[in-house]
Amino acid sequence: MRWPTFKAAGAACLLSQTAQALTVTATDTTSIKSAASTVAFGLLKYYTGNNTGDVAGNLPSPYFWWEAGAMFGTMVDYWFITGDTTYNDITSQALLHQVGDNNDYMPANQTRTEGNDDQGFWAMAAMSAAENNFPNPPADQPQWLALAQAVFNEYTTRWDTTSCGGGLRWQIFQFNNGFNYKNSIANGCFFNIAARLARYTGNQTYAEWAERVWDWEVGVGLITPEYKILDGASSTGSPGNCTKPDTIQWSYNAGIFLHGAAVMYNYTADGGSTTAGGATSAAWQTRMEGVLAESKSHFFGNDSILVETACETVGLCDNDQQSFKGYMLRWLSGTAQMAPDKFAEITPLLNANAEAAALACTGTSSGFKGTDGTACGFKWTTGGFDGQVGVGEQMSALSALMYSLVRPTTQAAVTSTSGGTSAGNPNAGQKNTTAVALTPITTGDRVAAGFLTSAIVMSVIGGSVLVMI
DSSP: OOOOOOOOOOOGEEEEESSSOOOOTTOOOHHHHHHHHHHHHHHHHTTTTTTTOOOOOOOOTTTHHHHHHHHHOOOOOOHHHHOOOHHHHHHHHHHHHHHHTTTOOOOOTTTTTOOOHHHHHHHHHHHHHHTTTTTOOTTSSOHHHHHHHHHHHHHHOOTTTTTTTSOOOOOOSSEEEEEEEEHHHHHHHHHHHHHHHHHOOOOHHHHHHHHHHHHHEEEEEESSSOBBOOOOOSSSSSSOOOOOOOOOOOOHHHHHHHHHHHHHHHHHHTTTSTTTHHHHHHHHHHHHHHHHHHHHHBBOTTTBBBOOTTTTTGOOTTTTGHHHHHHHHHHHHHHHHHHHGGGGHHHHHHHHHHHHHHHHHHEETTTTTSOOBBBBOSEEEEEESOSOSSSSHHHHHHHHHHTTOOTTTSSSOOOTTTTOOOOOTTTOSSSOOOOOOOOOOTTTTTOTTOOOOOOOOOOOEEEEOOOOO
């Protein structure tokens, strides 16, 4: 993800607005599936990767590569939740075309600008494909589980103890702005993938790394005692060594740690363990409940509608940030699946946002190629279409609709011992990097070579919004 350029609400793009929103009732799965199908059609109209001469898996400008990975992760879940196979072929094609020569989601056309979080969103899409038993690729192609393992292995080689006592840097390469910034989304991707691999495979090393990442976030103050998930901190300059975190809160940072904690709670409650003396299932439950409570307080108003508080209320959300709410809802529903006793608390939030998002999907705009009157706006608190259209708006609305379909009877993510069929490779990703072996962690774990220092510029917009991602 890159530094943003801000845009105001696109009132000038609004051509007309229908008086009738998509008709959904939270308790009527047929109405929700129908609305989700309409919104998914509009979302995929933004995708050009299956056009002649274009590149499979890429979204057109102004969307960055990571958001395509997020979109196809959403489409994996869309198939699983709704049963609609319409987009399976292009989803599989995209997820495989972008793997790169080393089958690690570092394609040659992205590596000069690719960050740890960018790579992570594609890896999490592959992990969802494994957990949902999305149709496996042909045997001669990379497999979903192995792709996630490759990224995990590369993350372990980038764990940087030269500053801040550890942590992943935001950027992979030192020549990119943001190399000296260690942030919650990059480390959240690592944490989330590690937790899910631990649960899927039962391998202890993944669980140990998940705990290590969580403990590091707490140690540098990016997870506060109140379970706020802060954006990140600079490893150099004044102040450096991650001593003064950027206190901005984004919904997707909260969501990615919420879900990972829920997965670890599920894993440890089911007989998995972490390091000797590590967090128990009860401890992970406390962490999960702490992040959930803080998230509800910070991002969900009294009407239970999700707001990207750092930028939405002042009209400064960029293309990236306009997609964050969808990931929060993805991970919120995943939390309920990992901790079924949370359904009673989480389901009303999912239902309220499904209905609110449907009301926002009534637009017609020159920037929208779906069916007139079904373009989805960004704000869900207005009771209608706000004039903003784009991949993030459409994808978040789709997420709001389809994740409300998750019920206690919905099959939770499978594992290798509960029906999972995806083939793994514990040594994936080692062709061009040194990956950690799947054995207990020691203090001699290696750190990726070549990490030097570079400058990072933190911008303040209007004296109030610190820019991230």
